[in-house]
Amino acid sequence: DFPPADSKYHNYARAMAEIDADLAAYPSLMSKQVIGKSYEGRDIIAVKVTNGSATTDAAKPEVLFTHHQHAREHLTVEMALYLLKEFGSQYGKDARVTKMLDSRVVWIVPDVNPDGGEYDIATGTYRGWRKNRQPNAGSNSRGTDTNRNWDYKWGCCGGSSGSTGSETYRGSGPESAPEVKVVADFVRSRVVGGKQQIKAAIDFHTYSELVLWPFGWTYDDTAPGMTQDDRDAFAAVGKSMAASNGYTPEQSSDLYITDGSIDDWLWGNQKVFAYTFEMYPDASGAGGGFYPPASVIDREVARNREAVLQLLENADCMYRSIGKEQ
Ligand SMILES: NS(=O)(=O)N[C@@H](CCC(=O)O)C(=O)O
Numbered sequence: 001d002f003p004p005a006d007s008k009y010h011n012y013a014r015a016m017a018e019i020d021a022d023l024a025a026y027p028s029l030m031s032k033q034v035i036g037k038s039y040e041g042r043d044i045i046a047v048k049v050t051n052g053s054a055t056t057d058a059a060k061p062e063v064l065f066t067h068h069q070h071a072r073e074h075l076t077v078e079m080a081l082y083l084l085k086e087f088g089s090q091y092g093k094d095a096r097v098t099k100m101l102d103s104r105v106v107w108i109v110p111d112v113n114p115d116g117g118e119y120d121i122a123t124g125t126y127r128g129w130r131k132n133r134q135p136n137a138g139s140n141s142r143g144t145d146t147n148r149n150w151d152y153k154w155g156c157c158g159g160s161s162g163s164t165g166s167e168t169y170r171g172s173g174p175e176s177a178p179e180v181k182v183v184a185d186f187v188r189s190r191v192v193g194g195k196q197q198i199k200a201a202i203d204f205h206t207y208s209e210l211v212l213w214p215f216g217w218t219y220d221d222t223a224p225g226m227t228q229d230d231r232d233a234f235a236a237v238g239k240s241m242a243a244s245n246g247y248t249p250e251q252s253s254d255l256y257i258t259d260g261s262i263d264d265w266l267w268g269n270q271k272v273f274a275y276t277f278e279m280y281p282d283a284s285g286a287g288g289g290f291y292p293p294a295s296v297i298d299r300e301v302a303r304n305r306e307a308v309l310q311l312l313e314n315a316d317c318m319y320r321s322i323g324k325e326q
């Protein structure tokens, strides 16, 4: 479990229990589905948040929030729990939240890598673990970096490693990590009538306080599959979200080249306007690096409230942000 001083953080069991309590408290807004299992057999869940009695779901654009791809980035699970609490408690009270839950479907996958998260805290002292806990054939090194395992330009461009011991090991093939296949299959299941219902997404990470958008595999702003309008819409909404939380907005390759990332696949393969948020602390790491004190949780999860609302409000047409309909 977490060290005693950090007992406010939720381990897997406590996070799942908190979510079940939210489901019980807000039955008309929330439902849970198990979308698959981690390598070690833990449930990977998706929580659906919408006013079920409003117009049929078919008419509502969908937005996906994913959390905890990287084991040591525990603040991102707290971010998921905050969103569930905020949506549940503010529906019918806050006009923007109410309007969004009446007109959007929100999917929250609160823990993509539960095995890694549990391993990181299993001894009561943080291990600094990043990857999943899947063994690698012929190697004593465990773990695939799930954020290099998505099936878009996998291993194309020096943005990942082929060495099993590397922190950015891309796996034996695209979607070789069970956790990635589970979430990718879920996203593919949201193609209805040939159209992907999910329009926008945020994958939460720590740290450095950044709002990132694709592509990560190339330094170029535009490329096949990313027109100037696409890029300008990504940047316009990205900059607006960053202005609200004080993070730095940039294309993810401005940080470093990554290949096989979730955002490149969500946009490149599914045309989902997908962002990565790197949460607190800033790039200096002052404030605790991957392990900020529990005292900052409430402030740092609430810091993204406005950005989340802005993405929801833009999700029906991201090009509106650049004065286009497309
Ligand atoms: N959270 S993190 O691992 O330090 N940074 C992310 C950045 C993701 C990205 O650039 O798309 C990663 O390298 O997967």
Ligand SMILES: [Zn+2]
Binding pocket: 069, 070, 073, 205, 206
């Ligand atoms: Zn990360």
